[in-house]
Amino acid sequence: MMRRMALKREWIHGWLLLLPAMVFLFAFTHIPAITTFINSFYSTPRGKRAAKFIGTANYERMFDDPVFWQVLWNNIWFAVGTIPLSIGLAIVMALWVNEKMIGRSFLRMAFFTPTVLPLIAVANIWMFFYTPGFGLFDQLRSGLFGLPSTNYLGSPDTALNAIIVVTVWKEAGFFMIFYLAALQAMPVSLKEAAQIEGANRWTIFWRITFPMLMPTTLFVTVNAVINSFRLVDHIFILTDGGPDNASALLLFYIYETAFRFWETGYGATLTVALLALLSLLAIGQFFFFDKKVHYK
Amino acid sequence: MLKSTLMKAVATTALCFSTWASAQAVDLQFYFPVAVGGKAADTIQELTSEYAAAHPDVNIDAVYTGSYQDTVAKVITASRGGNPPQLSVILSTDTFTLIDEDLVVPFDDYLTSEEDKKWLDGFYPAFMENSQTGGKTYGIPFQRSTPVMYWNKEAFKEAGLDPEVAPQTWDEMVEFGKKLTKKDDSGNVTQWGVRIPSSGFPYWLFQGLAIENGAILANSDGNKTNFDDPKVVEALEFMVDLSTKYEVMAPGIIEWGSTPKAFFERESAIVWTSTGNLTNMRDNAPFDFGVAMFPEKIQRGAPTGGGNFYLLKGASEEQTQAAVEFVKWITAPQQSMKWTKATGYVAPRPETWETAEMKEYAAGFPQVLVARDQLEFAKAELSTYQNQRVTSLLNDALAAAITGKSDAATALEKAQADADAILSEYR
Amino acid sequence: MNRPAFSVDRLLNTSAAWLLALLWFLPLCYAVWTAFHPAAFEAHFVLTAPLTLENFEEAWAAAPFARYFFNTFLLVTLILICQFVLCTLAAYAFVRFDFPGRTILFTLVLLQLLVMPDILMVENYKTMRLLDLVDTIPAIALPYIASGFGIFLLRQTFMTIPKELDEAARIEGASFMGVLSKVYIPLAKPTYLAYGLVSVSHHWNNFLWPLIVTNSEDTRPVTVGLSIFSAIDSGVEWSVINAATLMTSGPLLIGFLLFQRQFVQSFMRAGIK
Numbered sequence: 001m002m003r004r005m006a007l008k009r010e011w012i013h014g015w016l017l018l019l020p021a022m023v024f025l026f027a028f029t030h031i032p033a034i035t036t037f038i039n040s041f042y043s044t045p046r047g048k049r050a051a052k053f054i055g056t057a058n059y060e061r062m063f064d065d066p067v068f069w070q071v072l073w074n075n076i077w078f079a080v081g082t083i084p085l086s087i088g089l090a091i092v093m094a095l096w097v098n099e100k101m102i103g104r105s106f107l108r109m110a111f112f113t114p115t116v117l118p119l120i121a122v123a124n125i126w127m128f129f130y131t132p133g134f135g136l137f138d139q140l141r142s143g144l145f146g147l148p149s150t151n152y153l154g155s156p157d158t159a160l161n162a163i164i165v166v167t168v169w170k171e172a173g174f175f176m177i178f179y180l181a182a183l184q185a186m187p188v189s190l191k192e193a194a195q196i197e198g199a200n201r202w203t204i205f206w207r208i209t210f211p212m213l214m215p216t217t218l219f220v221t222v223n224a225v226i227n228s229f230r231l232v233d234h235i236f237i238l239t240d241g242g243p244d245n246a247s248a249l250l251l252f253y254i255y256e257t258a259f260r261f262w263e264t265g266y267g268a269t270l271t272v273a274l275l276a277l278l279s280l281l282a283i284g285q286f287f288f289f290d291k292k293v294h295y296k
Numbered sequence: 297m298l299k300s301t302l303m304k305a306v307a308t309t310a311l312c313f314s315t316w317a318s319a320q321a322v323d324l325q326f327y328f329p330v331a332v333g334g335k336a337a338d339t340i341q342e343l344t345s346e347y348a349a350a351h352p353d354v355n356i357d358a359v360y361t362g363s364y365q366d367t368v369a370k371v372i373t374a375s376r377g378g379n380p381p382q383l384s385v386i387l388s389t390d391t392f393t394l395i396d397e398d399l400v401v402p403f404d405d406y407l408t409s410e411e412d413k414k415w416l417d418g419f420y421p422a423f424m425e426n427s428q429t430g431g432k433t434y435g436i437p438f439q440r441s442t443p444v445m446y447w448n449k450e451a452f453k454e455a456g457l458d459p460e461v462a463p464q465t466w467d468e469m470v471e472f473g474k475k476l477t478k479k480d481d482s483g484n485v486t487q488w489g490v491r492i493p494s495s496g497f498p499y500w501l502f503q504g505l506a507i508e509n510g511a512i513l514a515n516s517d518g519n520k521t522n523f524d525d526p527k528v529v530e531a532l533e534f535m536v537d538l539s540t541k542y543e544v545m546a547p548g549i550i551e552w553g554s555t556p557k558a559f560f561e562r563e564s565a566i567v568w569t570s571t572g573n574l575t576n577m578r579d580n581a582p583f584d585f586g587v588a589m590f591p592e593k594i595q596r597g598a599p600t601g602g603g604n605f606y607l608l609k610g611a612s613e614e615q616t617q618a619a620v621e622f623v624k625w626i627t628a629p630q631q632s633m634k635w636t637k638a639t640g641y642v643a644p645r646p647e648t649w650e651t652a653e654m655k656e657y658a659a660g661f662p663q664v665l666v667a668r669d670q671l672e673f674a675k676a677e678l679s680t681y682q683n684q685r686v687t688s689l690l691n692d693a694l695a696a697a698i699t700g701k702s703d704a705a706t707a708l709e710k711a712q713a714d715a716d717a718i719l720s721e722y723r
Numbered sequence: 724m725n726r727p728a729f730s731v732d733r734l735l736n737t738s739a740a741w742l743l744a745l746l747w748f749l750p751l752c753y754a755v756w757t758a759f760h761p762a763a764f765e766a767h768f769v770l771t772a773p774l775t776l777e778n779f780e781e782a783w784a785a786a787p788f789a790r791y792f793f794n795t796f797l798l799v800t801l802i803l804i805c806q807f808v809l810c811t812l813a814a815y816a817f818v819r820f821d822f823p824g825r826t827i828l829f830t831l832v833l834l835q836l837l838v839m840p841d842i843l844m845v846e847n848y849k850t851m852r853l854l855d856l857v858d859t860i861p862a863i864a865l866p867y868i869a870s871g872f873g874i875f876l877l878r879q880t881f882m883t884i885p886k887e888l889d890e891a892a893r894i895e896g897a898s899f900m901g902v903l904s905k906v907y908i909p910l911a912k913p914t915y916l917a918y919g920l921v922s923v924s925h926h927w928n929n930f931l932w933p934l935i936v937t938n939s940e941d942t943r944p945v946t947v948g949l950s951i952f953s954a955i956d957s958g959v960e961w962s963v964i965n966a967a968t969l970m971t972s973g974p975l976l977i978g979f980l981l982f983q984r985q986f987v988q989s990f991m992r993a994g995i996k
Contacts, residue, residue, distance in 0.1 A: 101737055271845065
């Protein structure tokens with residue numbers, strides 16, 4: 001009897017402790033996700049015309065919408081372009097900064113500065129770098145190599161890649177910090193033992209360092225995946241999604257649909273598509289996490 | 297839910313008190329955006345306090361609401377939340393959106409006397425095109441502009457052209473452009489002849505070309521576009537040809553934001569951009585420059601741009617009346633002049649330009665007259681129902697043609713078909 | 724390191740590191756260059772260019788950056804405090820208490836790791852309108868304060884704390900909240916610091932949601948203020964915009980410079996590795 005009472009009390013304590021966080025999680029994540037799903041079956045209310053149930057019409061429209069498919073592919077390319085590159089660079093940076101290198105604190109600061117500068121602000125700076133003719137990159141190209149000017153942001157072949165470069169620049173230094181912490185926590189003895197056995201740096205990295213960085217890599221990957229669907233700030237300044245949607249990403253398209261075109265119904269449908277995509281990724285990652293990191 | 301009920305109760309009580317407190321004075325809230333640098337926001341605040349001082353029976357509260365985009369968003373959300381301002385400056389192209397959302401009341405009901413009607417006729421007709429539809433007046437022009445052409449007189453001289461004469465026709469623009477385009481020894485272009493920016497909202501400047509070629513992009517009911525009109529196609533082909541065939545303009549999408557800088561840096565000798573840049577150009581151009589109307593094809597032409605005053609639903613009869621009075625006051629010559637000088641926007645009533653002070657100002661800075669004179673040839677800026685979406689269809693088509701992803705005719709046909717699909721429900 | 728003091732390998736590495744660092748540093752250099760020189764030198768990098776502070780004056784006069792800065796500061800602080808409190812309580816519940824629904828609830832928390840509030844902006848905006856919170860600082864903060872990431876991270880840390888410490892404190896008569904504040908929180912300090920850095924840098928930079936939900940000077944954070952400031956029709960004025968950027972990012976930049984060693988060390992101890 002006493003035991004059961006204690007148990008019950010433990011239940012109540014647990015629930016109470018969880019309550020505030022859960023209220024907010026439900027209010028701003030789970031319930032909106034569900035209402036978004038419901039709204040995706042309704043038309044957009046305008047003026048005197050209320051929203052009405054239109055079945056899967058929004059979904060049919062989405063599947064027929066070439067812009068949707070384009071931004072989806074753009075986003076996948078954006079993810080493929082930013083995630084491995086920023087993580088790879090982060091590891092290299094962390095290895096460098098972890099060594100006794102000349103000017104180590106300058107290097108560390110240089111790699112980290114992008115984290116502190118808001119993307120929306122530095123986008124203007126990058127716009128100057130990319131500007132054809134008198135922009136920095138073109139000045140360098142023509143000054144050093146006599147090459148013709150290039151319109152990085154204004155041509156569909158390069159616009160998205162130009163955005164990817166800015167994103168990698170923004171993210172790598174942030175991820176570096178996590179790797180640096182991991183490297184510093186790593187026992188030196190392992191590495192020394194390997195060195196004595198005559199292993200070269202390359203082997204040491206792939207056989208010892210990299211596997212030991214695996215948990216960090218997983219953690220950083222989750223962040224990188226999230227960011228590849230979230231970071232759209234610089235697009236507003238650099239290309240506004242253009243030319244002809246060549247550099248628009250899913251979240252940017254959702255913003256455009258809902259807050260520029262005022263089509264909330266269709267915006268909800270696009271959001272559901274993004275949620276479905278993220279859920280797929282989440283399932284994949286949980287599976288991965290489960291194997292590598294035990295959170296039982 | 298409980299909270300919102302409570303809020304409503306509080307709001308109602310507060311409203312009762314405030315109505316009681318201001319039995320004599322009318323409260324007016326007025327949203328305004330600012331899209332150009334300089335002292336635009338300060339000038340509006342100055343003018344409203346001047347008005348308030350002269351009219352103790354009106355409490356006017358001018359709220360700076362950011363960009364045009366922010367302002368219309370704020371008006372829509374405030375209206376849906378039941379707390380709209382009584383008056384707002386919103387893009388003239390948002391007229392149909394505001395009607396569609398059932399947010400505005402026409403001015404006509406408040407302008408009934410003969411004198412009022414005469415006042416209404418006193419605006420430039422080009423500006424009124426975007427303000428009236430279905431026989432009703434929804435907007436009163438206020439911060440309005442047209443794009444113009446700037447040219448670098450030094451570059452003209454270097455190219456052996458008369459520095460005082462701007463190209464008058466499309467052909468001349470190409471011809472001048474060829475002379476102005478300079479290459480270095482390795483064949484790379486160091487100075488382009490012409491720059492027509494095409495990022496963000498390419499439709500605006502493109503509309504200039506379309507009008508010059510005798511095309512109208514949308515009807516005045518806002519429910520039919522003419523994107524696939526052969527004249528529009530021809531205009532777009534010309535725009536593309538400037539880069540590909542004549543090689544007088546940089547290829548690809550050209551950034552709007554860096555255009556003044558490109559002009560100053562002599563990257564381009566002729567640039568098309570808003571009159572809103574006039575002050576910036578005057579202050580920062582390291583050379584003598586000229587301002588001219590857009591060149592003609594079969595006629596002169598340019599779109600108008602900028603914002604109108606709108607009366608919003610949900611105001612009391614008294615408030616709307618007071619708002620109309622305020623609009624009349626602020627568009628009158630004395631105030632309008634102040635506004636034009638501070639911002640570079642075109643004073644929307646000819647009578648303002650007739651005042652001695654304005655004439656004196658124009659004599660000292662004759663470039664300001666170009667935009668006004670161009671009004672004679674200007675047409676309504678592209679505006680339809682679901683305006684942002686329809687416009688973005690055209691923007692995408694223009695970008696596709698400019699970047700060579702599609703030819704002009706195909707791109708515009710597709711845009712027209714998509715626009716038809718959206719607009720058919722409004723016919 | 725028992726390597727020779729000089730080796731080709733080392734030289735290559737050092738120069739590559741420096742090259743990359745300079746590349747990474749370039750935008751900040753450009754910001755400093757334009758901010759301290761007249762606009763005419765935005766695209767001309769000559770050493771004889773005159774220095775000036777006018778851009779800062781102009782930026783300062785053109786927009787209420789002090790207010791924007793204050794708003795951001797308020798916002799970041801509000802979010803951080805709420806996140807710490809809510810996530811601590813939730814993580815504690817998951818680690819220390821056994822109750823029905825624990826697994827499901829934890830799964831729901833994990834779900835928020837990927838489905839972040841930014842994506843649900845349309846619905847969250849409607850919620851804010853319903854609560855009459857549009858254009859307030861709490862409206863920017865609320866969707867983020869219960870963070871799945873924070874709960875997950877703190878739970879991981881709390882789990883590494885030995886049960887014996889917990890039990891010892893309870894034998895001494897500490898209540899369950901006492902145990903939390905005396906045992907768990909002090910031992911998780913590095914995690915708080917590490918998570919704090921992630922959270923602050925995220926919300927300091929956040930743009931889209933604040934853009935949507937604010938519309939007046941009194942609530943706009945720096946990011947939105949900067950975007951409005953730079954998105955005017957009359958063209959980009961790099962020198963003034965960059966002066967504004969430096970003014971508003973300066974404090975965080977200096978803060979990091981001063982505390983970078985501590986950050987890295989706390990990350991190391993936080994077990995984010």
